[in-house]
Amino acid sequence: MNLLFFCISRLLQLVPVLLGITIVAFLLLRVMPGDPATLMLGSRGTPEDIAALTSQLGLDRPLWQQYLSFLGDIARGSFGRSIAYKAEIGPLLIARLWPTLALVGLSTVIAVLMTIPLAMYTAVRRNGAVDHAVKFFFVTAMAMPPFWLGVLLVLPLAIAVPIFPVSGYGQDWLDKLHHLALPAFIIALGTAALTIRSLRSSIIAVLGADYVDTARAKGLPERSVLRRHVFRNSLTSTISVLAVHTSWVIGGTVVIETVFGIPGLGSLLVASISARDYPMVQGLTVTFAVLVVVINLLADIAYSIVDPRVSLS
Amino acid sequence: MSAAHNTLAVEHLRVTFGKAPNAATAVDDVSFEIRQGEVFGLVGESGCGKSVTCRSLIQLFGGSRPSAMTGSISFEGRNLAALQPKDLVKVRGSEIAMIFQDPMTALNPTMKVGRQIEEGLRQHEKLSARQAREKAITLLKSVGVMAPERRLDSYPHAFSGGMRQRVLIAIALACRPKLLIADEPTTALDVTVQDQILKLILKLRAEIGMAVLLVTHDLGVVAQTCDRVAVMYAGRIVELATTEQLFAKPSHPYTRALLNALPAHGGRGGRLQPIGGSPPSLAAPPPGCRFHPRCSLAIPACELQQPPLAAIQEGHSAACIRIGEPA
Amino acid sequence: MKLLSQETVRRFKQNRNLQVGLFLLAVIVLTSLFGPSLVPYDPEELDFGNPLLAPTLQHPFGTDDLGRDVLARVVAAGQVDMQVVAVCVLLPFLIGSTIGLVSGYFGGWIDRVIMRFVDILWAFPFYVLVISIVGALGPSTTNIYLAFSLVVWISFARIVRGEVLLARRLEYTLAASVLGYSHARIMLRHILPNVITPAIVFMMADVVLTILGVTSLGFLGLGIQPPTPEWGVMIADGRNFIQDGWWISLFPGLAIVLVGLTFTLIGDGLDDLLRPKA
Numbered sequence: 027m028n029l030l031f032f033c034i035s036r037l038l039q040l041v042p043v044l045l046g047i048t049i050v051a052f053l054l055l056r057v058m059p060g061d062p063a064t065l066m067l068g069s070r071g072t073p074e075d076i077a078a079l080t081s082q083l084g085l086d087r088p089l090w091q092q093y094l095s096f097l098g099d100i101a102r103g104s105f106g107r108s109i110a111y112k113a114e115i116g117p118l119l120i121a122r123l124w125p126t127l128a129l130v131g132l133s134t135v136i137a138v139l140m141t142i143p144l145a146m147y148t149a150v151r152r153n154g155a156v157d158h159a160v161k162f163f164f165v166t167a168m169a170m171p172p173f174w175l176g177v178l179l180v181l182p183l184a185i186a187v188p189i190f191p192v193s194g195y196g197q198d199w200l201d202k203l204h205h206l207a208l209p210a211f212i213i214a215l216g217t218a219a220l221t222i223r224s225l226r227s228s229i230i231a232v233l234g235a236d237y238v239d240t241a242r243a244k245g246l247p248e249r250s251v252l253r254r255h256v257f258r259n260s261l262t263s264t265i266s267v268l269a270v271h272t273s274w275v276i277g278g279t280v281v282i283e284t285v286f287g288i289p290g291l292g293s294l295l296v297a298s299i300s301a302r303d304y305p306m307v308q309g310l311t312v313t314f315a316v317l318v319v320v321i322n323l324l325a326d327i328a329y330s331i332v333d334p335r336v337s338l339s
Numbered sequence: 340m341s342a343a344h345n346t347l348a349v350e351h352l353r354v355t356f357g358k359a360p361n362a363a364t365a366v367d368d369v370s371f372e373i374r375q376g377e378v379f380g381l382v383g384e385s386g387c388g389k390s391v392t393c394r395s396l397i398q399l400f401g402g403s404r405p406s407a408m409t410g411s412i413s414f415e416g417r418n419l420a421a422l423q424p425k426d427l428v429k430v431r432g433s434e435i436a437m438i439f440q441d442p443m444t445a446l447n448p449t450m451k452v453g454r455q456i457e458e459g460l461r462q463h464e465k466l467s468a469r470q471a472r473e474k475a476i477t478l479l480k481s482v483g484v485m486a487p488e489r490r491l492d493s494y495p496h497a498f499s500g501g502m503r504q505r506v507l508i509a510i511a512l513a514c515r516p517k518l519l520i521a522d523e524p525t526t527a528l529d530v531t532v533q534d535q536i537l538k539l540i541l542k543l544r545a546e547i548g549m550a551v552l553l554v555t556h557d558l559g560v561v562a563q564t565c566d567r568v569a570v571m572y573a574g575r576i577v578e579l580a581t582t583e584q585l586f587a588k589p590s591h592p593y594t595r596a597l598l599n600a601l602p603a604h605g606g607r608g609g610r611l612q613p614i615g616g617s618p619p620s621l622a623a624p625p626p627g628c629r630f631h632p633r634c635s636l637a638i639p640a641c642e643l644q645q646p647p648l649a650a651i652q653e654g655h656s657a658a659c660i661r662i663g664e665p666a
Numbered sequence: 667m668k669l670l671s672q673e674t675v676r677r678f679k680q681n682r683n684l685q686v687g688l689f690l691l692a693v694i695v696l697t698s699l700f701g702p703s704l705v706p707y708d709p710e711e712l713d714f715g716n717p718l719l720a721p722t723l724q725h726p727f728g729t730d731d732l733g734r735d736v737l738a739r740v741v742a743a744g745q746v747d748m749q750v751v752a753v754c755v756l757l758p759f760l761i762g763s764t765i766g767l768v769s770g771y772f773g774g775w776i777d778r779v780i781m782r783f784v785d786i787l788w789a790f791p792f793y794v795l796v797i798s799i800v801g802a803l804g805p806s807t808t809n810i811y812l813a814f815s816l817v818v819w820i821s822f823a824r825i826v827r828g829e830v831l832l833a834r835r836l837e838y839t840l841a842a843s844v845l846g847y848s849h850a851r852i853m854l855r856h857i858l859p860n861v862i863t864p865a866i867v868f869m870m871a872d873v874v875l876t877i878l879g880v881t882s883l884g885f886l887g888l889g890i891q892p893p894t895p896e897w898g899v900m901i902a903d904g905r906n907f908i909q910d911g912w913w914i915s916l917f918p919g920l921a922i923v924l925v926g927l928t929f930t931l932i933g934d935g936l937d938d939l940l941r942p943k944a
Contacts, residue, residue: 043786046783047790049786165930169924170923171878171885171898171901172878174901177904177905178908178916180908181909235444236401236439236441236445237445237447239401239445240439240445240510243397243431245430248424254450259448276791276794277791281882284886295794304802311790315789315794319789335496
């Protein structure tokens, strides 16, 4: 009940941000130097084509009217019409949403699965050989361009020993998971680099807390102390790190989806930019921003579940 | 004085932190016994090693582990210092329990209070969830928390400092330990609450029949609660006595200085006399008697050797070479 | 003066991260400056007689499908990439720090408007905005600079504003305003030196993000255009020859990792050096 109220009030607070997002996405392609219709058609456009496109997109109307009709399109769920696909944008976005969500979700799961044991181990055995090795590996991993890893790892893992498919998305969910595994792992390396670092230092801080001594003084085995008392109290700052980083990951799908030929929002963005399909680009930027907002909301909720001191109002 | 009556006997305990040349010996050759059911006080300024001494008993050092720990700690016929970690874990909470200085930070902020009490019970007494919960309610009632059924499902942030210390006492006493270590249990509390908590500890001691090791820097608390006292200075025990003996005939100059600093005990003219100087560094303690740089009675011989604890009368000893000299 | 106190020198001597990072930075800078004259090949010279040669002493990084020496191209690309990255980091740093300083110092409605705007921009993923802007304007270095400036300043603005809010509560600011100094003087002389450290530390992390961003643009064909050698473009080129010429993609990527590692180490080192630990 409390949680529901919290979610609703947070959603209401989001209204101005969401409106702002639509304004920025709307203006993004209009305040740029040059006329959108000319840019879209490039050197191929004859003056007649440009005039036709201008009126089709309503670019000859005042800015505020254009914005209101854009808002209307969003409210209707159509997001306008794609130039390249010659169809309503909304349904296309929804079809492309799932592969991207699956990729981001899977990579987050992989990152969390790597983070928890490694952060726990390196925090308890800090300054040991494993601690140094993990630190070095992930600092290096953070500097690796995901697209480069994508290009290179295909050689040993998809061509020489065909464990993973080279690219594409697959049919049933198992096949899809198989196709997403390698790109998700590559994204997860970067995420884990940050979360391991954050969780490790939180755990070290919590290990020195008085209540951990209380728990030990009760006679709990060290394993229970770590699991019940240390772990949960270390999570809060790592949740924020993960949420901020997920925004980066969502943007990163643009590149990794293109490398692995995954039919998600990211590869659609690159294709739409190349095709100069501006209404589509506009719809995509709104969608990406809304995804980030939703993820931050989820992180806030997770935060308040983990820490009862954060009031839900 | 026979060993059969001792709950705990510590002999030649020495605890060192860090590696040479920065090694600091926080506890240096400390020996004492705690008898069945008695309240034993450990007194001294902060940093004198009293906290480390009691943490050593169940080897609970928080963030900083000592680099070396020697000596023996016999408790109910076992040497705790030589126990395997897994056997020591069984002693903690069931036979020796501990409460800490700051109740504001000693409870897990993300776990309901009830669960924090039930945890130890389920660990040691293998109670079912329902049995543990009923026992937790009884415990909260016995430490004076109102409406325990309801409070069980609250988080610590809903409790005041005094209430939290009551909860911590309930946690510590859940399995009816034979020894309770209370490390400055009232220091962080309001004066009015301090008194209530001390009275509560004494009341529960009588009910359970446990011994209490009470660490404090406050001689007023000692006078109020303890049967016997050890005074620590710079990692060593400088005086050991019953409470009456200590207040009637304080023998070590440091003890006397502490008593003079006490307002109610009032030195000459009722004035509070602060102790000059500050406690020595444990990494590089002064040679000879460690108190001599601050001692008004120091003579050159004090710098030469560390005085051992010497008996003054039955049950009363002090570590000062000038004891027995004609005053 | 403050930077070179004895304490700082002592802490620098113990700061392995910073030492190694600065050493690697020196290697990168020297290679960019003198590398092209040391490598005996022209990075853009085609040699159809020697395509896809594996690394040998003659061609330590091998040759690409058009017979160009990969080492020469990696070094030449380094000059291009490092220059672009430098501008893409410095511009947002200057813009964002200034806005953050003004926003935090004056507070009130200026602060509310700016921060609302920052919150909104914050919701757009970095890559999405950069790629959309560069894509819309067309690939050129100027447009890359513009895109990064429009997107990244918000991070610096947030950091500096937060620090200014803390600094404003401290006494020296109060004293300065009591003495009747002008806003500009208080901001520049009294507040800025005390708030800029976290922004500088973040700038190092931003170099890592920016090198990944710039090379990603190149990889996608939206950044620096061929035949100018660029690490991301080279990795994309090598992709078609991954089985017969893995070295074409491998070495430019290693160069990116080296740059990233260098600035991560410098950033961690500066953090230890400049931020007093509680």
